[in-house]
Amino acid sequence: MMIQDWSIITLGALQNLWGGFLILLPKIIGAIIVFIIGWFISIWIGKIITEILKRLGVDKIFEKTKWQEALAKAELKTSISGAIGGLIKWILIIVFLMVVIEILGISQFAVFMRQIVIWLPNLVVAVAIFVVAVILADLAEKFIRTIVEKMGVGYTKLAGLIVRWAIWIFAIFAILIQLGIAKELIQTLLTGIIAFIVISCGIAFGLGGKDVAHELLEDLKEKFKK
DSSP states (O other), X not given: OHHXXXXXXXXXXXXXXXXXXXXXXXXXXXXXXXXXXXXXXXXHHHHHHHHHHHHTTHHHHHHHTXXXXXXXXXXXXXXXXXXHHHHHHHHHHHHHHHHHHXXXXXXXXXXXXXXXXXXXXXXXXXXXXXXXXXXXXXXXXXXXXXXXXXXXXXXXXXXXXXXXXXXXXXXXXXXXXXXXSSXXXXXXXXXXXXXXXXXXXHHHHHHHSHHHHHHHHHHHHHHHHX
């Protein structure tokens, strides 16, 4: 009698398990199809982004700023355009993975994945800030060096480096704020640094920059008269 009871219980459990599997089977098939399609779409878009950046000459700009050498030293055998394209690819894969989890109805993991997906745009903006900072720092350094050299003041290299590092400091702060890392502390430090730079520039201009400013204004007046 006991053996019969156990047999009935086991059979009932197996039937319930099989029934649950049959109910879940369409979701599993749908999730696999969505993930496979999402995988290929992600790879395709990543390659398109890489190709667009190459055509825009982003790799050449980064080669001039020696960032390509830094990637090589870090044993990352990719160009900056390839790295950005790869990042976009994996972001899209994560988005499709969240869709798969939603299809399967795994609620707890879905909440976690949703938080990651909501945060991903911050990562994209942070990467964009980094790219702009690399380009802007290089252009600004060359521009300031040219101006200082024309003025005949001297210290052209130092002036260029100060501008480059000023841009990088602000960019790093902006990236950290965008990523939500120690946001309040960084905003306080950034405000302090801006105040320090403004005060320092004001003092420097007041003490030693009046003659240079006067000469520049006179040159401008002469050019406008001509």
